[in-house]
Amino acid sequence: MIRRLTTSRPGLALLALGLLGTGCATTSTVVPGRTMTLIDVQYPESRMSGVVLAPGEETPTNRFARALVREVSNEGFYKITDARNLGVRPGDLGKDAAKTGALVQSAPADAYLGVRLLDCAARPTSATETRGSGPSAVTVTLYWFAGECTAELTAFDAGGRTIKVLQRSGRWESSRQERPDSSTMQGQVLTNAVDDTARRIAREIRPSAEEKK
Numbered sequence: 388m389i390r391r392l393t394t395s396r397p398g399l400a401l402l403a404l405g406l407l408g409t410g411c412a413t414t415s416t417v418v419p420g421r422t423m424t425l426i427d428v429q430y431p432e433s434r435m436s437g438v439v440l441a442p443g444e445e446t447p448t449n450r451f452a453r454a455l456v457r458e459v460s461n462e463g464f465y466k467i468t469d470a471r472n473l474g475v476r477p478g479d480l481g482k483d484a485a486k487t488g489a490l491v492q493s494a495p496a497d498a499y500l501g502v503r504l505l506d507c508a509a510r511p512t513s514a515t516e517t518r519g520s521g522p523s524a525v526t527v528t529l530y531w532f533a534g535e536c537t538a539e540l541t542a543f544d545a546g547g548r549t550i551k552v553l554q555r556s557g558r559w560e561s562s563r564q565e566r567p568d569s570s571t572m573q574g575q576v577l578t579n580a581v582d583d584t585a586r587r588i589a590r591e592i593r594p595s596a597e598e599k600k
Contacts, residue, residue: 415593416553418542420497423459423467426475426490428452430504444574447507450581451538455502458582458589465594470494477501481547491545498542498550505554507584509534509577511567529563532573534580540588553591557583 428448445453452469459467473493479486480499490499509532517526535558542550559579561572 414591416551416591417595418465418498418551418592419595419598421465421594421598422496423465423498423500423542424470424490424494424496425452425456425467425500425502426470426473426494427477427500428455428471428502428504430507447504447536447577447581450578451502451504451507451536451585454582454585455500455540455588458585459592462589462592464592468494468496477541477543477547479547480543480545487545497544499545501541501543503539503541505537505539507536507538507577507581509559509573509580511573514563527565529565530567531563532561532568532576534559534576536577536580536584538584538588551592553588555584555587555591557581557585557587559583 428451430446430448452471456467456469459465470490470493473486473490475483475486475490477499480490481487511530512533513528513530515526515528517524519525535556537554537556539552539554541552544550557580559576561568561576
């Protein structure tokens with residue numbers, strides 16, 4: 388069983404209510420236009436610690452790309468295309484005429500998206516817990532997977548100019564139990580953390596007010 392990471396701290400709850408009252412909780416990141424093309428998702432090798440993949444399991448970069456395209460499409464504000472197979476990197480835009488031209492011809496868009504995964508893993512976690520009291524008290528060790536994914540999305544125009552930069556984090560946990568769970572559960576927690584991150588980004592990106600009409 389897996390569960391979404393939540394918090395019950397009263398201070399954070401009051402802060403959220405305060406932001407809602409001032410309108411800060413409803414802010415959005417405006418990316419002009421109505422079409423997007425995802426060209427690159429990178430995960431620096433130096434940050435790959437804690438990423439455990441079973442044979443044949445999908446990488447965090449592919450999981451995130453698939454989740455982002457799905458979540459942006461679900462929001463309904465943009466038409467989004469996955470063009471990572473064209474091999475164009477953000478640094479090529481406006482600098483490599485051949486690659487830029489091929490991209491614009493194959494996947495024309497108002498914005499081209501590049502993503503860096505700053506951390507994206509589900510790590511085994513444990514903690515001890517005392518149950519009962521007095522002579523009957525026992526200490527048990529609980530195990531679970533804590534998934535977290537932080538993504539930095541940058542929107543560019545075809546000339547390589549940065550339009551917007553947005554960074555968001557998503558989290559997910561498996562249920563705590565008295566024995567370690569399987570690598571299958573670890574992979575599922577990672578997928579859910581990735582999905583949570585993509586969902587948060589997709590829900591914030593919006594066209595301008597005029598373009599929504």
